[in-house]
Amino acid sequence: MKHTLYLLFVGVWMLFLTGCSTTKHLAEGETLYIGMRKTTVDNLDESTMGKKALEEAEAAITVAPNNAVFGSGSMRWHVPVGLWVYNRFQRYEKGLGKWIFNKLASEPVYISTVNPDTRVKVASNLLHDYGFFNGTVTYEVDSTDNPRKARLKYHIDMGHGYKLDSIAYEGFSPRADSLIRATYNERIIRRDDHFDVTKLNEERERLVALFRDNGYYYYRSDFITFLADTLIRSGYVNLKIVPKKSVPPEALRTYYIGHTSVYLTGHNGEQPVDSLKRRNFTVYYAGKKPGIRYGVLRKRFLYRKGELYSQTRQDYTQEALARLGVFKFNEFQYTPRHDGSDTLDIRVNSVFDLPYDSELEFNVTTKSTKQTGPGAIFKLSRKNFRRMGASLNLELKGSYEWQTSSTVDGESSVMNSYELGAALSLNFPRLVLPWVRNRVNPFLYPSETNFKIYVDQVNRARYFKMLSFGGEVSYSFQRSRSVKHTVTPLHLAFNKLQHRTARFDSIAAQNPMLFNSLDDQFIPSVSYTITYDNSYRKKKNRIWWENSVTSAGNVTSLIYAAFGKKFSERDKKFLGTPFAQFLKYSSELRYLHEFNEYHQLAARVMGGVIWAYGNKTIAPYSEQFYVGGANSIRAFTIRSIGPGRFHPAENANYSYVDETGDIKLEANLEYRFRILSNFLGGNLNGAAFLDAGNVWLMRKDEARPGAEFTLNRFFDSIAVGTGIGIRYDLSFLVLRLDWGIALHVPYDTEKSGYYNIPKFKDGMGIHFAIGYPF
Structure with missing residues (x-):
């Protein structure tokens, strides 16, 4: 009954709104702007500069009407709720009516608000700024059946673009002129370039920076001007760059x-x-x-x-x-x-600044094995530790999981698995090396040195308890704004299997390759990472590319070889613990194309391979790859896919073991769009995404058929998921909620066809996270 009344109320409310006029209460003499007709363009210039000029001109004349579709100037939703509410509740000064008006009303966009006369002048000036001096922009008002509604139709005639001919620097002092000549090859503008006022401004800023870097403290941008002549040669501009006559004397001195x-x-x-x-x-x-x-x-x-x-x-x-x-x-x-x-x-x-900084993060994990539980991470930083300008950071983390079903494998039991961890690091904003001078090199970009120790305790109920501890020293530095190098010359990790149950031993006997990765082992490694990032340029196409190489156990094996043990010999130990020996490579490429402020297309491709050999032919569990989760294939929970086409049955002995591999391939595509601007202090954005990937084994494992990497049925072994999400962007913080929907799993589900998800509800993943996935 309540449900019926609710639907009836909504229906009456919608009928009430649809009966409202969108123009009844418009201001006197105003015409409602309902969008643009298609803009016509004459003398279209297909060059890069022509496209740029046209894009700028169109941006100047484009105004979104009420209830626009994603900020479009021509497309509108057919249900103008905001205008209906504005016209119906405008008269209320208090109470429920005023609250509805404040929350839902949209103020009408008038033709006078758009101000097309000014916009065509701005658009024409933009064409001139890009060298289209005879370009013009005009408009006409396209009336509708309702005299109080109208559209605007614009016409752009680009004319033809001008290029630069001669470029001369005149009127500067002898010292300033010598600086210009010494850096002549660094100039922004050159002969036969398209005329572009933004490039002229960049050249002016280059000259000002050149002067200020050489003692001219009081020199400013407005002390330089341009003289242009378009009459000497048709279609070309003869340009002179000169100082203004009113430059103050102090600007001409060096300090x-x-x-x-x-x-x-x-x-x-x-x-x-x-x-x-x-x-x-x-x-x-x-x-x-x-x-x-x-x-x-x-x-x-x-x-x-x-x-x-x-x-x-x-x-x-x-x-x-x-x-x-x-x-x-x-x-x-x-x-x-x-x-x-x-x-x-x-x-x-x-x-x-305040001496301490802290951060607390909560999360809830739900796994396909019907285990769920909370987790938390607490971070505390002491800035300026011992007045050294360094940061001392403490991180504490913990999580707990219990079985949500009443029985496990026929037994009444509660799965009390947990993880506890602590890490202490000391970060210096400089390179701490005995042969590096402490004075900061002005030609180096940011550099860091990080010393870290950590300890983790993992308890998998009814299986094992493991203690991991270690430490590392890493250095990060940049020699350009876009390329960052990270070197970790020392990373030591110990994995100690403290307790193992009889059930664990029985499973290990069935699948030694899987469970040997959890054995006691010492992992001494060195690594190098190089990262390319051009986002600082704020271009429409942004690229982030990171490549990392890790070598473990090889230096230790060389030391053993010096004392007579063969490099390839097995069962070498350090402090009574076998040490791992492997090579690992991973790469991740991200691409972001920004159509405009409201629409972006983001893509990511990543992969990696680890090859264990010599002393240990199975890579440590902590170094293996996995997919799934909030930042991976979002239709699946973390470590729930692979390796390859293998998937443990729910009633298998090792169905609770995470699924990892030696090879990883993953690709993600995400379209991001604006839903609401200035929504409760931030922007509400939406996303539609497509994720694909898997992990595989390097070597064949009899206990896990189909887990090794082969080209046979390669595409069938790729897990695929899609979905939608929302993001609440507060500029300093992004809250993200994603709903992933599985399309294909790499293992046999007894359902034919590419879409092989047995039940739709079983192929869903919901993730709440902070920040963008990539």
Whole structure:
């Protein structure tokens, strides 16, 4: 009865709304804008510059009407609820009616709001900016049957584009002119380039940066102008770059660095009361001693007294101070001395950030084995540890799982599996090496050194209990903004199987290849990772590509070989524990195409292979690959697919063991779109995705038929899933909910056809996560 009344109420409400007019309560003299007709284009230029100019012009004239489809200027939803609510509830000043108006109403978009007269002028100017000087944009109002509704139709005539002919730099001082000539090959604009005002501005900024890097502290962009002549040669522009006549005298002088004073303010506002001066650098601080060591602070300043002022060195200095993670902000003030000399004294106002930072994350895991349970990760960071500018980080994690069904394999039992872990790391925002000077190199991008130790306890009820512990030293550095190198010269890990049950032993006897990966072992390894990332350029096409190589046990084997044991000999031990020996390679490529602010296409391809040999021919469990989960194939839970076409039956002895492999291939495609802007302080976005992949074994395993990698039935061995999701983007945090739907599993389900999911409900995965999957 309640359900029927609810449907009746919704139906009456919709009929009520549909009876509302979208124009009845429009402002006097206004016409409702209901979108654009198709824009016509004459003299279309198919060149890259022509396409860019047309795109900019069309963006200037495109305005989304009410109830637009994903921000489109021409497509609208047929149910204009926002306008209906606006017209029906506009009169309410309080109560339920006012609440409905505030939450659901959409203010009408008028022709006058669109202001097409101004928009065609802006669009025409944009064509001119890209060298289409005779390009024009016009419009007409396309009326409808309702005199209070109208569409706009635009017409763009691009004319023809102009190119650059001669380019001359005139009127600069002899020293400035010599700087221009010395960097002539670095110029942004060249003869026969398409005229592009954005490139002209880039060239002006290049000149200003060049001057400011060579002592011209007061030089600014508006001191340079352009003179263009289009009459000398038809279709071409003769260009002169000249300084303005009104450039102030101080902008034409070069300046040198003088004394530097740093004022350190505490995170609670404590003002400096004491000072420490060494040569031409003074630190003012509160308390008994500076909040950061003098040497650590001084080495962030990438200049010395008497050097020419350099904008680049100032920028690097500010970045180096920011990378310490100690200060809320750093303000630089340059003051010329009163004696009229060419010296700039520097005052830096720095405010300490809060000394501690913490993060708490909760999650709930549900597995296809009918196990479920909560998990949590707590992170605590102590910034500026021992005033060294380093960060001391503690991470505690834990999870617990229990069996949701009343019986397991016919036994009444509760599965009390759990995982506990702790990690302690010390991170320095610089390279900590005995042969590297501590002073930051201004031509190096961010670098880090990380020292880490960890311990993990894993308990799989009725099977085993394992203790893992170890540590590592890693270095990260960049020699360009887009390429990052990470070297881990030392990584030591110990896996100790503390307890194993009779059931575990019986399964191990049936499948030794699977369970030998859980044996006691020592994993000494070195690794190298290179990452390419061009996202800083903010282009429409962004690429992120990471490749990693890991070698384990080989250095140890070489040491043994030096003492007479063969490199390939097995059963070599360290402290009584066999050590692993393998090579591992993995690669991940991400691509993002941004159609506009509201629509993006993201793709990812990743793969990896691990080859165990010598001392241990089975790769450690912790190093093997897996698929599934919130950031992988989202139709499946984590580690629930593979290897290959093998899948343990639910009643099998090892149905509770995670499914991993030596080879991994995975591909993901995701279309992202805006649903609502400025929704409760953020943007509500949607996504539709397609995921595919699997893992395989390198060697044949009799206990797991079909698990090894072969080209036979390769495509049938790929798990495929699709789905949709929503993302709540708060700019600093993204909350994500994905609903994955399985399309194909690589194993036999007794259902024919490519779609071989026995029941639709069994092929669904719901994931709540933080951040984008890739």
